[in-house]
Amino acid sequence: MSELFKDLFKKAQYITIPDSIKNLPDSKKKSKEEVSSEPKIVCTKCKKEVAPDKYAVALRVCPHCGAHARLNARDRIAMTVDEGSFEELFSEITSANPLEFEGYTEKVEKLRSQTRLNEAVVTGRARIHGEACMLAVMDSTFMMASMGSAVGEKLTRLFEAATVERLPVVIFTASGGARMHEGTLSLMQMAKVSAAVGLHSDAGLLYITVLCDPTTGGVVASFAMLGDVILSEPKALIGFAGRRVIEGTIGKKLPEDFQSAEFQLEHGFVDAIVPRAELPEKIALIIGLSKGGEAR
């Protein structure tokens, strides 16, 4: 245990603080300059202040209330994989504009330069506590990590490659759902990726999903819920329909914890809620215990 923490603390130092602060939902209104000149971090959940160095060491988990802040893909990968083990795959894939939706191409291009990502999911090969796997991390700073054709294609290729190489797949999900800008083509990605999940599963291979805040809509109604083992970070929002949509349907307010990770655990849809610091160890444990699968 102490070995594990030592390792994690070491890794935490590689996380670039200003990048992380920039992505906090509450700091959205502030410009980059304001943020970098402001040393304090305010937890989005309990609104209490946290010293940036402490926050980084705690992997951006609030020491007051335990809220797990949203992470971008780069930080998530740094916190999760064995140092130097990540090899990115399919990074050449980005969105087209099949419906010729006004402003979509420009939006994607702007985000590409801002986030230095080509799409809302980063895919590749990695080792987690020594265990080889194919890894995908969705990045909610890129159009709420919504799934369009590019995200669907990258994930499908990842499952297909994992099937050929007989590797487990680990996905950190976070998404607003299907990407509206690509219309029904986005919807079809749900079927495409789910088919690839089935292909990989039929080969007797392991698939772990880690549901992170927020995982919703078409991603919940496809690959996010299809893991052999489904883990979640504490207090993550996980649900099919949007809160406002449901409130509109039933005509009243929903309780605060509705669609939380804890709600999903209670209703039987999540295997375990695992705090961020323990995730790599738990993922490696599950992989180690799941190597006896054979093709159907």
Add this chain to the structure above:
Amino acid sequence: MSEKQTVDALTKFTLSRHKDRPGVRDYVSHIFTDVLELHGDRSFGDDPAMYTAIARLEGIPVTVIGHVKGHTVQANIASNFGMAHPEGYRKAMRQMKQAEKFGRPIITFVDTPGADCGVGAEERGQGLAIAENLRDMMGLRVPIISTVIGEGGSGGALGIACANRVLMLENATYSVISPRGFASILWKDPTREKEAAQTLRMTADDLLALGIIDEVIPEPEGGAHLDHIAAADVLKVNILKNLSDLLEKDKEMIYNERYEKFRKMGQYKIIE
């Protein structure tokens, strides 16, 4: 044909939801014989928004599945306006697995505004229910033919539409979101519904061009609601034509062709 071009996407969307438009039960009674409706998901209950049956299509044993909408307000309340709950999707999957066991092709009729968005649906795992249907339909070794007969509303529609052949009636629509929802989310202006319907490319002709569906089935003059029997006759001929083609193929080919068909969907760019 000239009329076709003058019908805009929003008009088609309205037509696709017309209260007199034939629903799954109307088509079933005209297309199949020896029909036996089967109920329940064997876990929670029976969802009246999802119809499942075994029947014969010109003598061939088949499994029939479809969303249920009513022609009256009362009938619509009884079937939740075609919005299925998780138990509806699980009932459909139970029947589809049984179809595979007994080698029955699966014929589905898609007609829903979307999956139910209520508290019960969330508590019973709406996301999981649809996700499992997508994965498991894609893995079935029997032919599947789906027809969007009215409204193809997002994941709720796709949950019974991962088929070898996806047909669509001329005035049906199929979309990731309603035009109003699209306009509200992307333009913050729900009144731009007409423009949204156009932009979404949700009509049968649009989706054929995008490679999402395989065939557009013509409707009687003015729309299927004006002549249920004529609409059913044309649809039956087209389902049979596709089925006889699929029955020539072996199990693995049925699986592979369906996988490859969906595998190709999507348009993206390669950079560097």
